[in-house]
Amino acid sequence: MIRKCLFPAAGYGTRFLPATKAMPKEMLPIVNKPLIQYAVEEARDAGLQHMALVTGRGKRALEDHFDISYELEHQIRGTEKEKFLAGTRELIETCIFSYTRQVEMKGLGHAILSGRPLIGDEPFAVSLADDLCLNLKGDGVLSQMIQLYKRYRCSIVAIQEVPRDQTHKYGVIAGELIADNVYRVSSMVEKPAPEDAPSNLAIIGRYILTPDIFDLIADTQPGKGGEIQITDALMKQAQNGCVLAYKFDGLRFDCGGAEGYLDATNFCYEHLYLKGL
Ligand code: G1P
Numbered sequence: 038m039i040r041k042c043l044f045p046a047a048g049y050g051t052r053f054l055p056a057t058k059a060m061p062k063e064m065l066p067i068v069n070k071p072l073i074q075y076a077v078e079e080a081r082d083a084g085l086q087h088m089a090l091v092t093g094r095g096k097r098a099l100e101d102h103f104d105i106s107y108e109l110e111h112q113i114r115g116t117e118k119e120k121f122l123a124g125t126r127e128l129i130e131t132c133i134f135s136y137t138r139q140v141e142m143k144g145l146g147h148a149i150l151s152g153r154p155l156i157g158d159e160p161f162a163v164s165l166a167d168d169l170c171l172n173l174k175g176d177g178v179l180s181q182m183i184q185l186y187k188r189y190r191c192s193i194v195a196i197q198e199v200p201r202d203q204t205h206k207y208g209v210i211a212g213e214l215i216a217d218n219v220y221r222v223s224s225m226v227e228k229p230a231p232e233d234a235p236s237n238l239a240i241i242g243r244y245i246l247t248p249d250i251f252d253l254i255a256d257t258q259p260g261k262g263g264e265i266q267i268t269d270a271l272m273k274q275a276q277n278g279c280v281l282a283y284k285f286d287g288l289r290f291d292c293g294g295a296e297g298y299l300d301a302t303n304f305c306y307e308h309l310y311l312k313g314l
């Protein structure tokens with residue numbers, strides 16, 4: 038079964054400069070919790086225990102976050118404030134964290150390939166922490182995708198409908214609807230102009246990947262933006278076998294930019310923070 042989740046987290050976060058100059062974008066807080074922790078909690082809630090982070094230079098705060106801070110914990114022990122660390126502490130105790138570095142920034146496909154030593158030869162999930170996905174009404178997005186994987190046993194990408202004029206920000210799929218909210222992918226294009234987009238179904242930063250994807254990425258030439266794109270490797274997988282796209286239940290906030298970040302903050306403040314969740 039699926040045990041591991043890979044978190045590509047080496048990117049510079051240029052859309053959020055200067056905040057991300059010396060701080061990883063994955064550490065940006067939504068109210069009082071960093072984006073990476075929301076993503077790790079979603080993976081843990083999906084039953085995944087191995088959290089594999091692909092980091093890079095200037096990203097050490099991520100490792101420190103999922104480690105014990107003895108001085109700080111000693112300082113707040115027995116006080117009101119102890120409860121604020123309980124969630125993080127629980128993750129440290131129940132999950133295994135491993136790290137590797139992406140030495141060169143050659144795209145999301147390359148970041149995933151850099152994580153190969155942490156994953157090995159088994160199916161795994163991928164989560165991009167700056168896409169904050171929440172489902173207050175039921176299972177999280179990764180849980181939903183893992184249930185689907187159990188049925189179909191092939192790679193799956195999460196998708197959402199976006200306005201036509203936004204397709205240039207996403208990988209976009211075309212496919213045949215084979216079950217409720219499930220498409221069998223026939224085509225996939227990375228960040229197409231609206232006139233070239235095969236649909237308005239955009240890939241969101243959650244994937245389930247079968248391990249043959251690694252060799253396919255290794256054989257993938259740089260594509261859009263001169264980067265090695267996971268979308269191109271998945272397209273090859275779709276041609277040789279099967280890739281599914283799943284329109285998930287829940288909300289998604291693009292926290293890599295100011296507008297989505299602000300929406301996420303307002304939403305989480307009202308629906309999670311004020312309710313003590
Ligand atoms: C990446 C993927 C893209 C996907 C997006 C989701 O792009 O390359 O296919 O739609 O994540 O957030 P990025 O946003 O890293 O440029």
